[in-house]
Amino acid sequence: xxxxxxxxxxxxxxxxxxxxxxxxxxxxxxxxxxxxxxxxxxxxxxxxxxxxxxxxxxxxxxxxxxxxxxxxxx
Amino acid sequence: xxxxxxxxxxxxxxxxxxxxxxxxxxxxxxxxxxxxxxxxxxxxxxxxxxxxxxxxxxxxxxxxxxxxxxxxxxxxxxxxxxxxxxxxxxxxxxxxxxxxxxxxxxxxxxxxxxxxxxxxxxxxxxxxxxxxxxxxxxxxxxxxxxxxxxxxxxxxxxxxxxxxxxxxxxxxxxxxxxxxxxxxxxxxxxxxxxxxxxxxxxxxxxxxxxxxxxxxxxxxxxxxxxxxxxxxxxxxxxxxxxxxxxxxxxxxxxxxxxxxxxxxxxxxxxxxxxxxxxxxxxxxxxxxxxxxxxxxxxxxxxxxxxxxxxxxxxxxxxxxxxxxxxxxxxxxxxxxxxxxxxxxxxxxxxxxxxxxxxxxxxxxxxxxxxxxxxxxxxxxxxxxxxxxxxxxxxxxxxxxxxxxxxxxxxxxxxxxxxxxxxxxxxxxxxxxxxxxxxxxxxxxxxxxxxxxxxxxxxxxxxxxxxxxxxxxxxxxxxxxxxxxxxxxxxxxxxxxxxxxxxxxxxxxxxxxxxxxxxxxxx
Numbered sequence: 001x002x003x004x005x006x007x008x009x010x011x012x013x014x015x016x017x018x019x020x021x022x023x024x025x026x027x028x029x030x031x032x033x034x035x036x037x038x039x040x041x042x043x044x045x046x047x048x049x050x051x052x053x054x055x056x057x058x059x060x061x062x063x064x065x066x067x068x069x070x071x072x073x074x
Numbered sequence: 075x076x077x078x079x080x081x082x083x084x085x086x087x088x089x090x091x092x093x094x095x096x097x098x099x100x101x102x103x104x105x106x107x108x109x110x111x112x113x114x115x116x117x118x119x120x121x122x123x124x125x126x127x128x129x130x131x132x133x134x135x136x137x138x139x140x141x142x143x144x145x146x147x148x149x150x151x152x153x154x155x156x157x158x159x160x161x162x163x164x165x166x167x168x169x170x171x172x173x174x175x176x177x178x179x180x181x182x183x184x185x186x187x188x189x190x191x192x193x194x195x196x197x198x199x200x201x202x203x204x205x206x207x208x209x210x211x212x213x214x215x216x217x218x219x220x221x222x223x224x225x226x227x228x229x230x231x232x233x234x235x236x237x238x239x240x241x242x243x244x245x246x247x248x249x250x251x252x253x254x255x256x257x258x259x260x261x262x263x264x265x266x267x268x269x270x271x272x273x274x275x276x277x278x279x280x281x282x283x284x285x286x287x288x289x290x291x292x293x294x295x296x297x298x299x300x301x302x303x304x305x306x307x308x309x310x311x312x313x314x315x316x317x318x319x320x321x322x323x324x325x326x327x328x329x330x331x332x333x334x335x336x337x338x339x340x341x342x343x344x345x346x347x348x349x350x351x352x353x354x355x356x357x358x359x360x361x362x363x364x365x366x367x368x369x370x371x372x373x374x375x376x377x378x379x380x381x382x383x384x385x386x387x388x389x390x391x392x393x394x395x396x397x398x399x400x401x402x403x404x405x406x407x408x409x410x411x412x413x414x415x416x417x418x419x420x421x422x423x424x425x426x427x428x429x430x431x432x433x434x435x436x437x438x439x440x441x442x443x444x445x446x447x448x449x450x451x452x453x454x455x456x457x458x459x460x461x462x463x464x465x466x467x468x469x470x471x472x473x474x475x476x477x478x479x480x481x482x483x484x485x486x487x488x489x490x491x492x493x494x495x496x497x498x499x500x501x502x503x504x505x506x507x508x509x510x511x512x513x514x515x516x517x518x519x520x521x522x523x524x525x526x527x528x529x530x531x532x533x534x535x536x537x538x539x540x541x542x543x544x545x546x547x548x549x550x551x552x553x554x555x556x557x558x559x560x561x562x563x564x565x566x567x568x569x570x571x572x573x574x575x576x577x578x579x580x581x582x583x584x585x586x587x588x589x590x591x592x593x594x595x596x
Contacts, residue, residue: 033189033219036199036201052182058203064205067205
């Protein structure tokens, strides 16, 4: 991984780093992880975009309240 | 005598678009009257019971991560054959669902696993059902990914939590309920095919962005980037966390010469912050804050735009392009033969911002417009499934999309509503949006046209005209092709206008004509 900004991703980042991460988002081809509707991944592939699909399943056996709790706790 | 059968596949998840396709394939089988394939969430179990495709006793043990396939058929054999066909069709989609990356040993099951295996990924596109979206988006942000959060039904608290985390990490959270994004030349989500160019857009909503993008394209220019931030971003609760990041990014972007901001009116504190920021961006700005007072935007040095087309055209002019002359080619239908009692406009929209814009235009000309749009758009319908007087409904709103695809992909909700409105003798005109582009329905006009033609014929037989007005949000380069879609609608008697606002103005004029026709001669 050569992307310098990712090394600081667990901590707060400076304003300069923010600009650089956003500038990269705008100026480099997106490399996408698709989670959910498969159609969106197909559409990106048609445009020649790098995309990987996550074989997603609802967490916590599909229990919505547990999933919300999980989000709050992580 | 109809036979109803169902099957449950435990612990198997499929997205709602795949399941919609499966339902349609099953309904096309001989002897099958109705079919539904849905995940077994509480809301979906309720829908299946209401539709009498599932008995409450059978629904009780089904879990949210179970897949339910239910069919109603003329014979038991036809029902069983359909269930067997469903198994075969699911097996064939399973084999096609793997990741595209060559040599991937196994499909990752979590964002974490995907990031470990593909560490150069920089963006997560998340469209899981709303209740799970917070968790997934948080996982993505923690791993350094920008997020496009397509999911709706995400709580305000979750949105604020995610946006604060994103900002702390120097990442952008686009959404929730973000339908459309353009990054460079790439369209993500519902995106029309438009050329690249000097106009950068920050939009609270997907269709607001799509409308500006297509109109800029039709005027010969294009988009540098289009960043969706979610409909609540400029509320005082969220305080523009994503909008301000996106504005700064576009201000620093060498490909962007003009910036357009599209949103509902911001909250008062956020509006003040926005107007203070605009002059510091160092680039011309067009502010299209639908329904807001234009004066503060003008005072901030921005060009205020009342409608989406005004915004697109202002941006084109600022970027040195030329806009089509004030359109003299808008349709001028001769006065339809209205029956007494026909008075109301009913707007059935797939795009939230297009619905909002239409409601504002209609309100100006006709008075109060009932809707499910919330905020300043007008009085709220008690039941969004039942219109009253002049009504505009956003069929892509949360209450219509739980457990089913967006109406830009799945036309069934709108077709049913169209039928309902056409049977109402107080309705004078129907107003629609038809949104093209990648990921949208392959032939939305083809799906709507037979229902429109049938509705008009029925009204005609009952002695009342039923004009239908539409705007097609699209380009010639879209897979569905703008001109082909407009021609298909015209063949069903639809008046297609050149902008959404023009369509709403025409609908209002027709309602005035209807009111005049219903008045007793003085």
